[in-house]
Amino acid sequence: MSTEYPPFRLGKPRYDQSTFEGRLRHFFDVIDPRTLFTSKEKLQSCIKLLDDFDKGRIPPTVSDRELWEAQKIKQAIIHPDTGEKIFMPFRMSGFVPFGSPMVVGLLLPNQTIATTVFWQWINQSHNACVNYSNRNATSPTPMSRFLLGYTGAVTTAVxxxxxxxxxxxxxxxxxxxxxxxxxxxxxxxxxxxASTCNLLLMRNSELTTGIEIEDHNGNVIGKSQVAARKALTETAITRMLMPAPILVIPPLIMSMLEKTVLLKRYPRVHLPIHATIVTACFGLALPVAIAIFPQYSKISTSSLEPEIQKLTSEKTLIYNKGL
Known part of the structure; x- marks a missing residue:
C-alpha cells in the first residue's frame, strides 16, 4: 500500500477498510501512543483546522498530511459523541502503555491466590473503563448494564x-x-x-432490539436481529483471540530465556526483559486482532428479516459490528 496521503475525507479512515492491511494500518494509528503527549494548544489547533475544513475555510497551503494528522489526534483524544476529552489511561492510544503493567502482573511467576485475584481484578477494571470511555454514546447506556458487564467479567476471570x-x-x-x-x-x-462474558452482558440487548443497518449511501434501513447476531459473533471471536498472543507468546519466550546464562547469572533483569516482551506483543497483537473483521461489515440482504428485505432493493447492506 502506498505511504502517500490520499485526499482528505473528514470523518473517514485514511486507509482502505475493505482489506486486512488497510484495517491493520488504521488501528496502528488508533493505538499510536504518541498522541498521548499532545499539548492542549496542539489539540485546539487540530480541532480548529478540521472545523475550518468542514466550513470550507482552509487556505490552499494546508496539505492532506496535516489534515489527516489533525484528525488522527482529535479522534485519539476527543470522544466522537460527547465531544469531551477521554481520560488518558482509558484512551485506545493509552491501552498498551497503561495496560502492559497489568499484563506483566498477570504473568508473574509463583502467583498466590491473593495476587491472582488482584491482577485479574485490576486488569478487568482497566478493560471495563476503556470499554465505557470509548462506548457508543449516541444513545444512553444504563450504568446498571455497565456494572453488570464489569461484575460478570471480574467474576469470570477470577x-x-x-x-x-x-x-x-x-x-x-x-x-x-x-x-x-x-x-x-x-x-x-x-x-x-472474561472479555467475552463482558461483551455478551453489555450488548445482549442488541439480540432482541437488533442493530441499525444502512445502505451504501449511509441511509438507515432499519434494525436487524440477524445482523446483531453476526456482529456479536465476530466481536466475540475478536475478544477471545486478542489475549492469545499477549498472554501466550511471552511465557513461551521467557521459558526459553530462563534457561540462558544471562538470566541465570543476572536474575534481576528478568522483570524488565519480561515487561519489554509483553509490551511488544501487546502493541502488535492488539491491532492485528481488531483488524480481523471490518468494523463496518457487509451482509447479504436476502439473509435478513423479510420486513427488512421489503425496504430496499440493494443486494447487500452495511452494519457496524463495534469493537
Missing part, C-alpha cells in the same frame, strides 16, 4: 484463574517445573472468557 491454579497445584502427575510452566498460561483462558 473464578477461572483461581480454579485452574488450584487444580494445577493439586495435580500429582506433574512435576513442580511442569506445574510452574502450566501456571504461566492460566491468565489466557481467564482473560479470554
Amino acid at each position: 473464578s477461572i484463574a483461581v480454579s485452574l491454579n488450584v487444580l494445577i497445584k493439586k495435580a500429582n502427575k506433574f512435576s513442580p517445573a511442569t506445574k510452574l510452566l502450566i501456571q504461566k498460561f492460566v491468565p489466557f483462558p481467564a482473560v479470554a472468557c
Whole structure:
C-alpha cells in the first residue's frame, strides 16, 4: 500500500477498510501512543483546522498530511459523541502503555491466590473503563448494564484463574517445573472468557432490539436481529483471540530465556526483559486482532428479516459490528 496521503475525507479512515492491511494500518494509528503527549494548544489547533475544513475555510497551503494528522489526534483524544476529552489511561492510544503493567502482573511467576485475584481484578477494571470511555454514546447506556458487564467479567476471570491454579497445584502427575510452566498460561483462558462474558452482558440487548443497518449511501434501513447476531459473533471471536498472543507468546519466550546464562547469572533483569516482551506483543497483537473483521461489515440482504428485505432493493447492506 502506498505511504502517500490520499485526499482528505473528514470523518473517514485514511486507509482502505475493505482489506486486512488497510484495517491493520488504521488501528496502528488508533493505538499510536504518541498522541498521548499532545499539548492542549496542539489539540485546539487540530480541532480548529478540521472545523475550518468542514466550513470550507482552509487556505490552499494546508496539505492532506496535516489534515489527516489533525484528525488522527482529535479522534485519539476527543470522544466522537460527547465531544469531551477521554481520560488518558482509558484512551485506545493509552491501552498498551497503561495496560502492559497489568499484563506483566498477570504473568508473574509463583502467583498466590491473593495476587491472582488482584491482577485479574485490576486488569478487568482497566478493560471495563476503556470499554465505557470509548462506548457508543449516541444513545444512553444504563450504568446498571455497565456494572453488570464489569461484575460478570471480574467474576469470570477470577473464578477461572483461581480454579485452574488450584487444580494445577493439586495435580500429582506433574512435576513442580511442569506445574510452574502450566501456571504461566492460566491468565489466557481467564482473560479470554472474561472479555467475552463482558461483551455478551453489555450488548445482549442488541439480540432482541437488533442493530441499525444502512445502505451504501449511509441511509438507515432499519434494525436487524440477524445482523446483531453476526456482529456479536465476530466481536466475540475478536475478544477471545486478542489475549492469545499477549498472554501466550511471552511465557513461551521467557521459558526459553530462563534457561540462558544471562538470566541465570543476572536474575534481576528478568522483570524488565519480561515487561519489554509483553509490551511488544501487546502493541502488535492488539491491532492485528481488531483488524480481523471490518468494523463496518457487509451482509447479504436476502439473509435478513423479510420486513427488512421489503425496504430496499440493494443486494447487500452495511452494519457496524463495534469493537
